[in-house]
Amino acid sequence: MESLNEIISKCEDLSFDLNFTRAKEWKSQDQSRVLVGYMPIYFPREIIHAANGLAIGIMGGGDKKLIVKGDAYYQSYICHMPRGIIELALDNHFEGFDGFIFPSICDVIRNLSGMFKLLNKGKFVKYLDYPQNFKSHIGGTFYIQEMEHVLAEVKKINNVEITPERLNHSISLFNKNRKLTEEIYSIRDAAPWKITAADVYHIVRAGLVIPVEEHNEILEKVISLLNQESGEPLDKIRVLVIGAFCEQPPVGLIRAIELAGCYIVEDDFLLGTRWIQGDIPTDSNDPFRALSHSYLNNSTFSSSVYDVDNPKEARLLKLASERKVDGIIFAAPSFCDPALLDHPILQQACIENNMRYISFLYSENTGQFKVIKEQVGTFSDSIKLWD
Amino acid sequence: MSKDIAKEKSMIIQKEMISRLFKDLSTAKETGKKVVYTFVPGNISELILSFGMLPVYPEINALQSGMRKKSADFIRDAEKIGHSEDVCTYVKCDVGMMINGNIGPNGEKIPEPDLFLLSYTGCFTFMKWFETLKRLYPDVPVALLHTPYQENHKVTPEMTAYMVKQLKEEVIPKMEKVSGNKYDEEKLKACLRNSSKVEDYIMKIFDTTKNVPSPIDAYFAGVYYIGPINNGFRGSDEAVNYYHELYNEILERVNLGLGPITPEGVMEKERFRLVVEGPPNWTHFREFWKLFYDMGAVIVASSYTKVGGVYDMGFRVNPEKPLESLAEYCMNCYTNLNLEQRVELLSKCITDYKADGFLVNSIKSCNSFSAGQLMIMQQLERQLEIPVGFIESDLVDPRYFSYSNIKNRLESFFQMLDQRKMY
Numbered sequence: 001m002e003s004l005n006e007i008i009s010k011c012e013d014l015s016f017d018l019n020f021t022r023a024k025e026w027k028s029q030d031q032s033r034v035l036v037g038y039m040p041i042y043f044p045r046e047i048i049h050a051a052n053g054l055a056i057g058i059m060g061g062g063d064k065k066l067i068v069k070g071d072a073y074y075q076s077y078i079c080h081m082p083r084g085i086i087e088l089a090l091d092n093h094f095e096g097f098d099g100f101i102f103p104s105i106c107d108v109i110r111n112l113s114g115m116f117k118l119l120n121k122g123k124f125v126k127y128l129d130y131p132q133n134f135k136s137h138i139g140g141t142f143y144i145q146e147m148e149h150v151l152a153e154v155k156k157i158n159n160v161e162i163t164p165e166r167l168n169h170s171i172s173l174f175n176k177n178r179k180l181t182e183e184i185y186s187i188r189d190a191a192p193w194k195i196t197a198a199d200v201y202h203i204v205r206a207g208l209v210i211p212v213e214e215h216n217e218i219l220e221k222v223i224s225l226l227n228q229e230s231g232e233p234l235d236k237i238r239v240l241v242i243g244a245f246c247e248q249p250p251v252g253l254i255r256a257i258e259l260a261g262c263y264i265v266e267d268d269f270l271l272g273t274r275w276i277q278g279d280i281p282t283d284s285n286d287p288f289r290a291l292s293h294s295y296l297n298n299s300t301f302s303s304s305v306y307d308v309d310n311p312k313e314a315r316l317l318k319l320a321s322e323r324k325v326d327g328i329i330f331a332a333p334s335f336c337d338p339a340l341l342d343h344p345i346l347q348q349a350c351i352e353n354n355m356r357y358i359s360f361l362y363s364e365n366t367g368q369f370k371v372i373k374e375q376v377g378t379f380s381d382s383i384k385l386w387d
Numbered sequence: 388m389s390k391d392i393a394k395e396k397s398m399i400i401q402k403e404m405i406s407r408l409f410k411d412l413s414t415a416k417e418t419g420k421k422v423v424y425t426f427v428p429g430n431i432s433e434l435i436l437s438f439g440m441l442p443v444y445p446e447i448n449a450l451q452s453g454m455r456k457k458s459a460d461f462i463r464d465a466e467k468i469g470h471s472e473d474v475c476t477y478v479k480c481d482v483g484m485m486i487n488g489n490i491g492p493n494g495e496k497i498p499e500p501d502l503f504l505l506s507y508t509g510c511f512t513f514m515k516w517f518e519t520l521k522r523l524y525p526d527v528p529v530a531l532l533h534t535p536y537q538e539n540h541k542v543t544p545e546m547t548a549y550m551v552k553q554l555k556e557e558v559i560p561k562m563e564k565v566s567g568n569k570y571d572e573e574k575l576k577a578c579l580r581n582s583s584k585v586e587d588y589i590m591k592i593f594d595t596t597k598n599v600p601s602p603i604d605a606y607f608a609g610v611y612y613i614g615p616i617n618n619g620f621r622g623s624d625e626a627v628n629y630y631h632e633l634y635n636e637i638l639e640r641v642n643l644g645l646g647p648i649t650p651e652g653v654m655e656k657e658r659f660r661l662v663v664e665g666p667p668n669w670t671h672f673r674e675f676w677k678l679f680y681d682m683g684a685v686i687v688a689s690s691y692t693k694v695g696g697v698y699d700m701g702f703r704v705n706p707e708k709p710l711e712s713l714a715e716y717c718m719n720c721y722t723n724l725n726l727e728q729r730v731e732l733l734s735k736c737i738t739d740y741k742a743d744g745f746l747v748n749s750i751k752s753c754n755s756f757s758a759g760q761l762m763i764m765q766q767l768e769r770q771l772e773i774p775v776g777f778i779e780s781d782l783v784d785p786r787y788f789s790y791s792n793i794k795n796r797l798e799s800f801f802q803m804l805d806q807r808k809m810y
Contacts, residue, residue, distance in 0.1 A: 072761065073761050073762055074758070074761065075749055075751075075757055075760075075761065075779065077473070077751045077757075078754060078757065078758055082758070104511075104536065105511075106511050106754070107510060107511050107512070107754040107755040107758055108754050108758040110511075110536060110758075111726060111754075111755075111758040111759035112758070112759070113538060113725070114725045114726025114727060114729075114759055115726060115759055115762050117725065117726065117727055118726055118727060118730070118762060118766060126538070127536055127538035127725070129535045129536055129538065131533060131549075132507075132514070132531055132533040133531065133533055133549075133553055133557065135556070137552075138549065138552045138553060138556060138557075139533075139549075141549070142535070142545070142549040145545050303515075304511075306505075306514055306518070306531055306533075307518060308517075308518060308521050308529045308531075334473055335473045336473075337473075337474050337475060337511065337512055337515065337754060338511065338515060340470075340471040340473055340474045341470075341471075341474050341475075341478065341512065341515035341516075341518075341519065342515070342518075343469060343470075343471065344468060344469035344470055344519070345518065345519065345522055347469050348469070348522075361471075361473075
């Protein structure tokens with residue numbers, strides 16, 4: 001059996017393989033297979049799986065891709081991630097991808113969908129408009145139609161017809177994936193010294209670029225190995241990191257936070273993988289309705305979702321309390337309107353509820369962490385010293 | 388440049404209309420009129436008017452604060468309470484104004500909202516904006532109208548049905564509750580009949596730039612022309628009257644062969660005809676405009692004047708299908724068009740209005756416009772072989788208006804246009 005380090009190392013390679021080698025290899029084994037890239041945050045990967053496809057999370061170039069052409073497409077005051085994605089597209093990293101999904105999370109991702117259309121990338125480009133109305137017969141119906149549009153595009157390519165049985169089977173695989181991912185987070189919650197946040201990040205991120213069946217196997221092995229670990233606790237504070245749901249922080253930043261005296265026991269990195277809370281029913285005659293119902297009623301909170309009837313500050317504080325955190329770190333990408341416009345609301349709630357917090361900005365290719373490390377270190381020390 | 392500018396009748400009418408609206412707003416609490424905060428793109432003011440309520444447009448307050456040099460302080464105050472330097476300055480200006488007593492740009496107190504009508508057409512920040520305001524006014528209900536994006540180049544029956552359901556089950560019931568009045572479809576139809584006439588006038592007005600010289604500036608003066616329809620008068624008799632008068636005045640200018648009116652009089656020699664993409668800067672509006680008219684540049688079309696509705700492709704509201712029409716109107720606003728549609732529309736403007744050049748004023752605050760602008764520019768340059776220019780500023784944050792940078796870039800751009808004309 002592979003060791004934990006070997007698995008983590010493999011996941012790290014997969015996570016940052018910007019050529020998506022494993023996914024392309026998977027596609028090459030069967031002519032009816034399709035590859036569909038999707039941008040953050042959430043996409044119901046189940047529907048692509050059921051259509052004999054693989055949905056691949058595109059999280060930008062991070063600090064692994066030098067931006068040369070991308071800067072000619074974006075002004076300096078627009079976040080970094082889309083220029084990385086354009087760079088990848090122009091350098092043909094997505095060759096072999098059949099389609100691209102742009103979930104409706106902000107104006108930048110929305111307009112990036114138009115740029116992909118103008119660049120004629122893939123056989124289809126779909127802006128997936130998530131409903132902001134949460135009634136089943138209004139927003140729910142609209143969401144089902146949106147999913148059907150995606151599948152109509154896939155069907156044009158591989159002529160695969162989705163049946164309820166196929167979709168229910170796919171849902172069960174992703175239910176398992178979410179459950180296993182949550183289990184790893186629970187292990188971190190109970191004993192964060194067993195595995196670093198950066199390692200968890202790699203393990204989860206690998207699942208965005210490989211078949212779910214393979215990822216489930218990896219997660220099961222990791223859990224089994226973690227259950228055998230005991231590890232040595234260190235004197236660190238427990239923190240929740242929020243704001244990083246779209247443009248991902250460089251792994252160096254995640255490491256810097258932990259090296260500066262924190263255990264990250266909750267975060268919104270790769271939020272889409274944990275978006276649906278709990279299982280989606282797998283015995284429905286209408287699995288699209290089941291997916292839609294879960295989206296409307298069992299989604300996590302996020303800056304991209306209209307929240308007035310379910311305030312996000314209350315949900316954040318509840319999560320912080322469940323994870324017993326000592327403080328919250330607001331880490332958002334520069335120029336991210338949704339995250340940054342939420343900060344005053346969330347931070348005010350922290351103040352009113354005596355929750356300590358700090359805040360800083362990053363971009364996916366930030367390379368210097370000294371200042372952030374000092375800031376986080378001071379935050380951690382102040383909590384350790386004065387509590 | 389002639390220095391004598393007499394106020395035209397339409398200007399006087401508009402001034403009276405706006406001041407009457409602000410007067411109504413300032414006395415709303417005494418008169419019992421309910422106040423609805425909403426946004427310009429996809430503003431379904433006809434529905435608000437049909438319930439006898441008054442609209443307030445936060446982004447209009449913000450831009451007017453910018454023009455009256457009040458926005459810098461408001462933005463600073465919003466940043467003091469945690470708003471990032473990186474985000475939309477309209478939001479910060481509005482928040483700053485509210486935490487300072489909600490005194491509007493004209494010095495009158497703006498009444499507090501009775502309803503937030505969150506119709507967030509083409510801009511996610513609108514949603515975040517009202518989430519923020521909801522925290523300032525926790526007891527005020529929010530009616531959300533989600534407008535699907537024209538991602539696939541068209542409005543589908545499903546998109547319209549989704550919006551109509553929201554209107555029927557979310558927006559109208561909340562308006563009935565807040566106003567105390569029942570939904571009256573006949574009243575709404577009457578308002579829409581007015582809107583349809585106004586939409587026709589607006590298109591005819593902006594089409595007059597086909598003339599050489601152009602009788603109007605479709606960007607700097609254009610923002611005044613779209614004022615009434617975007618600021619509370621969609622669907623009103625007054626709007627029909629105003630646009631009728633304005634159109635006649637412009638026709639008279641066409642007959643006399645006159646160029647556009649500027650703050651310093653009539654522009655006498657038209658040297659360059661431009662199409663501009665992006666909103667203007669409001670904090671230095673006059674200086675910004677002057678950079679153009681001093682060089683004899685007239686804007687013959689602009690995307691910004693289509694932010695509250697695009698009528699170039701034939702869309703008009705249909706009073707006989709009132710709710711469907713409101714839905715389709717929302718989906719047809721400029722920032723709800725996908726990039727391919729924007730390129731097509733701008734290309735049509737450049738061709739129809741015989742533009743010499745295309746200019747982007749890229750706004751730091753506004754991703755809805757700015758993200759993708761460089762690609763729009765590349766596409767137009769490639770397709771039409773037209774000279775393109777690029778400048779940067781902001782909506783209402785004066786820290787991002789650099790006069791000399793903009794002037795340098797514009798001078799180079801005009802030089803390029805000049806050289807082009809020589810060959």
